[in-house]
Amino acid sequence: MAKPQATATLRYRRILLKLSGEALAGDKGYGIDLSVIAGIARDVVAAAASGAEICLVIGGGNIFRGLRADEVGIDRARADYMGMLATVMNALALRTAIEHAGKPARVLSAIPMPTICESYIRDKALDHLAKGRVVIFAGGTGNPFFTTDTAAALRAAEMGCEALFKATQVDGVYSADPQTTPNARRYEKLSYDDVLKHDLRIMDGAAIALARDNLIPIIVFSIKSQGSLALALEGKGSSTTIDGGKGA
Numbered sequence: 001m002a003k004p005q006a007t008a009t010l011r012y013r014r015i016l017l018k019l020s021g022e023a024l025a026g027d028k029g030y031g032i033d034l035s036v037i038a039g040i041a042r043d044v045v046a047a048a049a050s051g052a053e054i055c056l057v058i059g060g061g062n063i064f065r066g067l068r069a070d071e072v073g074i075d076r077a078r079a080d081y082m083g084m085l086a087t088v089m090n091a092l093a094l095r096t097a098i099e100h101a102g103k104p105a106r107v108l109s110a111i112p113m114p115t116i117c118e119s120y121i122r123d124k125a126l127d128h129l130a131k132g133r134v135v136i137f138a139g140g141t142g143n144p145f146f147t148t149d150t151a152a153a154l155r156a157a158e159m160g161c162e163a164l165f166k167a168t169q170v171d172g173v174y175s176a177d178p179q180t181t182p183n184a185r186r187y188e189k190l191s192y193d194d195v196l197k198h199d200l201r202i203m204d205g206a207a208i209a210l211a212r213d214n215l216i217p218i219i220v221f222s223i224k225s226q227g228s229l230a231l232a233l234e235g236k237g238s239s240t241t242i243d244g245g246k247g248a
Contacts, residue, residue, distance in 0.1 A: 011235045012163040014053040014129070016156035017044070018149065018203075019167050021059035021090055023223055030062060032093050041097035043229045044134060048103055052233055053129045055159050056136045057152040058094060060086025080144035084111055087148060091138035092117065098134055105134040110142030110151070122158050129159070149203040153210035164216050165232060166203060167223035172240035173202055190242045202242070217243040 019040065026033030048054050063086035064079075074082070091107045098105040106128045107117040118124065120137065128135045140151045156164045176184040192212035195202055202208070202220060211218055221232045221239035231237035 010050060010052055010233050012161075012233060013051065014055075014159065014161050015163050015165050015233070016055040016057065016152055016159065016161045017165045017167060017229065018152040019056060019058045019094075019223070021062035021086065023062075023167060023169075024058070024090055024093070025062040032062065032090065034097075037093055037097045038101070039226060040223065041094065041101045043223070043227060044098055045101040045103040046227060047230045047233055048132075048134060050230055050233060054134050055125070055129070055155060055161060056091075056094065056134065057148055057155055058087055058090045058136065058138070059148040060084070060090060062086075063089060077144040080140075080146075081111075084139045084142070087140060088113065088117065088138040091136045095134075095136055103134055104132070105136060107136045107138055110137070110139035125159060135159075147204050147207070149207035150210065153203070153207040153214075153216070156216050157210060157214040161216060164211055164218045165229065166218055166220045167229075168220060169222060169224060171222040171238035172220050173200060173242075186238065187240050189245065190240060192242060192244060195242055208242075211242075212244065215244060217241055 023040070024032050024037050026036035044054055044056070060083045064082050088109055095105045095107050108120040108125055109117050110120045112119040117138065120139070125135050137151065137155045140146060140148050141154060152164060170178055172186045173190060174184040174186050178184045192208055195208050196205060203218070219232055219239050219241055221237065222228055228237060232239050
């Protein structure tokens with residue numbers, strides 16, 4: 001399939017979009033809200049139509065969160081594997097929504113399950129991107145004790161992505177919770193060291209370090225508004241950029 005012709009001036013041509021599992025649950029707080037996932041799929045397709053090559057990593061917290069499993073007596077390693085399986089379910093649902101929105105997509109899992117989806121092989125993923133497909137990485141890193149944030153930074157580095165877009169419920173990184181602190185300040189720019197030093201918890205420390213070591217900027221933006229991903233790709237709208245430059 002031919003690559004789409006660029007229709008906008010993009011800051012980045014190849015990106016990795018990191019979505020939390022909770023983002024797929026919408027107001028339900030659990031499971032998959034089909035109307036929410038359809039909206040996200042339309043955003044992804046619109047961004048791809050502008051000429052961007054898009055990879056995705058999705059969490060599984062809307063179905064199962066490994067870090068909370070010790071509360072019911074499940075050991076951490078087993079719980080993390082259960083969480084990885086939840087990401088595969090989310091990835092399959094998002095692939096379906098993206099294809100319904102008009103863009104071919106593929107799911108590649110770090111945990112082999114060939115009757116359900118493709119196994120992750122770097123060259124195969126690059127080939128899918130070259131053919132104009134959205135690539136969804138599932139199964140985390142395939143190892144317990146690593147978060148899907150770390151998986152996102154790892155895959156972004158492997159795919160040669162120019163930026164990692166972290167989708168959240170607010171339009172960037174704030175000095176305090178903007179929902180409870182009306183005068184909280186939104187940062188336009190932060191350095192990797194700012195995030196690590198002040199423990200801002202945008203992504204886990206391993207993910208921030210991976211992005212820093214591979215010079216991959218992190219763009220934190222809100223996924224709640226339709227079209228927000230395409231705007232962020234053009235450098236429009238509200239967001240926070242985290243990179244190696246001077247921070248706030």
